[in-house]
Every structure is written in structure tokens, then in C-alpha cells.
Amino acid sequence: MKRNESTFVDRIATIVRGMDVLEIGCGDGTRFARAARVSNSWTGIDVDTTAVRQANEANRLPNAKFLEASAANLAWPDSSFDVVVFTLSLHHMDFAVMPRAIDEAARVVRSSGSVMFLEPLPVGTFYDAEMRFGCCDGDERRELAYAFYIMLSAERLIETEEFIAQVLYEYDSFDDFKQHVPTMAESNQRLEQYLSQREFKLDEDWRLNVFHVVD
Numbered sequence: 783m784k785r786n787e788s789t790f791v792d793r794i795a796t797i798v799r800g801m802d803v804l805e806i807g808c809g810d811g812t813r814f815a816r817a818a819r820v821s822n823s824w825t826g827i828d829v830d831t832t833a834v835r836q837a838n839e840a841n842r843l844p845n846a847k848f849l850e851a852s853a854a855n856l857a858w859p860d861s862s863f864d865v866v867v868f869t870l871s872l873h874h875m876d877f878a879v880m881p882r883a884i885d886e887a888a889r890v891v892r893s894s895g896s897v898m899f900l901e902p903l904p905v906g907t908f909y910d911a912e913m914r915f916g917c918c919d920g921d922e923r924r925e926l927a928y929a930f931y932i933m934l935s936a937e938r939l940i941e942t943e944e945f946i947a948q949v950l951y952e953y954d955s956f957d958d959f960k961q962h963v964p965t966m967a968e969s970n971q972r973l974e975q976y977l978s979q980r981e982f983k984l985d986e987d988w989r990l991n992v993f994h995v996v997d
């Protein structure tokens with residue numbers, strides 16, 4: 783599998799250069815390693831024990847660490863970081879947790895800093911495959927819409943930038959797709975046809991929203 787998400791990794795790396803960063807929902811910690819490398823310090827948190835263990839095993843950066851923790855209750859004092867970045871994670875939180883996670887992010891970020899949200903948009907053939915065949919996370923339109931509403935209506939956040947671009951995924955075969963994307967066995971035949979018609983190349987739009995924090 784090849785994935786081209788470099789537009790977003792580059793944009794995030796530019797913003798976090800030399801900064802103390804908290805990544806919310808870091809997963810296995812690999813996707814933004816290039817951005818972590820140019821930060822001053824990078825702390826990733828996730829509620830998934832296995833993912834955090836993998837992140838620490840894969841980590842080769844002296845300035846990065848990964849911890850098991852929830853965005854709903856951050857252990858750090860006020861003004862601990864320059865940047866808090868939610869990496870494809872806000873829409874994965876319970877609806878009651880989303881506003882709390884944003885309040886916590888605004889609390890731990892310094893007044894000159896920023897809070898940013900990377901989220902997928904329900905646009906593109908990857909998303910279409912999720913919707914049609916229930917693979918990966920399935921239909922997340924409700925969660926995505928709510929996450930977007932919650933970030934835009936957060937009282938302490940003032941938006942400074944919105945950046946939308948396409949990301950590309952290229953798989954070697956259906957087996958390669960299944961190795962990287964959870965699928966439902968009963969839709970396999972139709973899904974394989976859908977993928978082969980597109981030469982196993984899929985796309986999806988992502989959106990990065992950047993905010994300043996006000997008191």
C-alpha cells in the first residue's frame with residue numbers, strides 16, 4: 783500500500799516546527815512522525831492501549847513520546863503546549879467527549895499557540911467504498927458533521943485557516959487492501975470489483991482547520 787498524505791504532513795510540519803506539540807488520538811504514531819521530527823517536543827496520546835504500545839515500539843525520535851490517556855481529561859497544567867493537533871480523531875470520540883476535549887485542548891495550549899483539527903471529508907472513492915461496502919469505519923457522516931459543528935462553535939477558538947486537499951491510496955491487490963483496511967466478508971466480491979475497476983487506487987478529501995485560542 784502506498785498513501786500520499788504529504789500535503790497535510792508538510793502543512794502540519796510547517797506549523798509545528800520548533801514547537802511543543804500535543805497530538806490527540808495518535809494511534810500507532812507513524813503518520814505524523816515527519817512532523818514530530820521538526821517539533822521541539824511531541825507528545826502523542828490515545829485511549830487505545832495496543833496503539834500506544836506500537837507507537838512507543840516504532841518511535842525512533844528522542845523528542846517524541848506516546849502515552850495512554852483520554853482527550854477528555856488532560857493531565858497537563860494550563861499553557862503546557864504551543865500546538866494541540868487532533869489527527870483524524872475528533873469524530874471518533876463520543877459526542878459528549880468532543881466539546882470537553884476541545885475545552886481541554888484550549889486550556890493546555892499557550893496563548894500564542896493554536897489548536898488544529900485534521901478530519902476526513904465524506905468525499906472521494908475511499909469514502910464511497912466505506913459507505914457502499916461498510917469497510918473501514920463505514921458511514922461516519924453524522925460523527926463528521928457533529929465534530930465540525932462542535933469545533934466551529936467552540937467559544938474560545940477563532941479560526942485562522944482552513945485547508946482542504948485530496949489524499950491518495952494505492953493498493954497492490956485486493957489482499958493488500960484487506961491487509962490495511964478492515965472489510966466485511968459478505969461484501970468482498972462486490973468490493974473487489976469496485977476496487978479493480980479503479981485499479982486499486984482510491985482518493986479521499988481531508989480538511990485541516992487551524993484556530994487561535996482566546997480567553
Ligand SMILES: C[S@@+](CC[C@H](N)C(=O)[O-])C[C@H]1O[C@@H](n2cnc3c(N)ncnc32)[C@H](O)[C@@H]1O
Nearest residue numbers: 807808809813828829830852853869870871874
Ligand atoms: C482514525 S484513528 C487516527 C489515528 C492516527 N492519528 C492516524 O492518523 O493514523 C482515531 C484515533 O482516535 C483515538 N481516540 C478516540 N477517542 C479518543 C479520546 N477520547 N482520547 C484520545 N484518543 C482517542 C482512537 O483510539 C484512534 O486511535
